[in-house]
Amino acid sequence: MTQSQHEVAYGKGSVLAYRTYLPPLVGIKEIPVSSFKGRSNILFATNIQVKVAGEAFRPSFSEGDNSLVVATDSMKNFIQRHLGSYNGSTMEGFLDYVARAFLNQYHQISSVELTGDLLSFEKMDVLNDEERLASELVFKQSNNEQSQASLLIERTDQSYEITKQQSSLKNLQLIKVQGNSFSGFIRDEYTTLPEDSNRPLFIYLDIHWVYEHEHDALGDQPGTYVAAEQIRDLAASIFDQTETKSIQHLIYEIGCTILSTFPQLRHVSFESQNHTWDLIVEDIPGSDGKVYTEPRPPYGFQLFTVTREDAYNRQKQQSQEGVSK
Numbered sequence: 001m002t003q004s005q006h007e008v009a010y011g012k013g014s015v016l017a018y019r020t021y022l023p024p025l026v027g028i029k030e031i032p033v034s035s036f037k038g039r040s041n042i043l044f045a046t047n048i049q050v051k052v053a054g055e056a057f058r059p060s061f062s063e064g065d066n067s068l069v070v071a072t073d074s075m076k077n078f079i080q081r082h083l084g085s086y087n088g089s090t091m092e093g094f095l096d097y098v099a100r101a102f103l104n105q106y107h108q109i110s111s112v113e114l115t116g117d118l119l120s121f122e123k124m125d126v127l128n129d130e131e132r133l134a135s136e137l138v139f140k141q142s143n144n145e146q147s148q149a150s151l152l153i154e155r156t157d158q159s160y161e162i163t164k165q166q167s168s169l170k171n172l173q174l175i176k177v178q179g180n181s182f183s184g185f186i187r188d189e190y191t192t193l194p195e196d197s198n199r200p201l202f203i204y205l206d207i208h209w210v211y212e213h214e215h216d217a218l219g220d221q222p223g224t225y226v227a228a229e230q231i232r233d234l235a236a237s238i239f240d241q242t243e244t245k246s247i248q249h250l251i252y253e254i255g256c257t258i259l260s261t262f263p264q265l266r267h268v269s270f271e272s273q274n275h276t277w278d279l280i281v282e283d284i285p286g287s288d289g290k291v292y293t294e295p296r297p298p299y300g301f302q303l304f305t306v307t308r309e310d311a312y313n314r315q316k317q318q319s320q321e322g323v324s325k
């Protein structure tokens, strides 16, 4: 490996920037499984990480020469002030705007990688003329699932090129109380887990989606923008409708449905965790109910990327099943 292939990079994490009255996200394509119509952006609360890379920074490491160093404190100011001048409506668009501004401002930066969490604040219902309506002023911070975007832009000879772009829904925690089996797995001298024809399935999901054309992610043409809220509702709906055979099976179904719903996406990746509860009381007289508790710490996980080819084959298979019925 030559010297120039080693990474030379630095940056700032946990840059908090809260903007009020960003232009709202309107005009997205609505889908039947989701009531999501857009975001008011009355509060657009962000937690950003920036990483800048470039050979020009090597002497700051090897010789303590700071002459080309942009202080990470200045990076923080740069991001926060640019949230004031950003006129778009999405995290993806904001990251693109800031990344290009960094490259314009500092010639020594060869690439910028940004990751932004959109912190969730939900409108509270309040009494307004004897009607309960969503407040335009009072929000509650929600520590549930979060949407995130990330972007890598590199300087080329003539201009800038996006070399990585991804949107994500992180830490969606879903429980389905029945309608899930897990059976048919290898039984050998190490197997103690019984087959289960009907378990409560509790999963944590990170879902990442990548657009065919990066520009579709920005939100300035909202008809192609896919909102994390839509991905959330779609995942829940598939979970509800599917007799799951495993988490592997479930995430494949979710991925194929996301891709057939949104043709502008190239692929969808999953990181899932199994947090299925342990059974404590199986029979409650006169009730269908049971009692469960948290499982002990080791947890299983699954990683899978669903491609357009997977979705195409799934659709073909489903239409053949439809014909044979």
Ligand SMILES: O=c1[nH]c(=O)c2[nH]c(=O)[nH]c2[nH]1
Pocket (backbone or CB within 6 Å): 182, 193, 245, 246, 247, 248, 274, 300
């Ligand atoms: O959905 C599951 N997939 C597995 O691979 C697995 N392994 C296990 O012990 N439980 C489960 N559940």
